[in-house]
Amino acid sequence: MEDVLVPLIAITTLFLGLPWLIFHYVTKWKQAPKITVEDEKLLDDMFLLARRLEERVQTVERIAAADHPDWKPGLGAPSSPAPYRLERSN
Structure with missing residues (x-):
């Protein structure tokens, strides 16, 4: 279970969380x-x-x-x- 869960969380964070965070602050920067x-x-x-x-x-x-x-x-x-x-x- 742990062998599957840790890589799944890492991949999700890398491909969904990081781009969302970058685009969120780019949008805030453009609205400034x-x-x-x-x-x-x-x-x-x-x-x-x-x-x-x-x-x-x-x-x-x-x-x-x-x-x-x-x-x-x-x-x-x-x-x-x-x-x-x-x-x-x-």
Whole structure:
């Protein structure tokens, strides 16, 4: 009995269970929400805005550093490398 049951379960799992599991998750993956064109445009606009704001902060920090030599610059100052930079990764 055991000689027949174990191979039967193994073959059933291999040929029915595994494909069902794969197709189940492929279907879930295809139903997942995707980024729309509007969302992508909004993301690009926000990236450009953040980049402009970072440049403005750097300018203000340069001006403050020039006016007050004992002033300590923040993250975006040119005198110290910023550990967190906004860069586009493509």
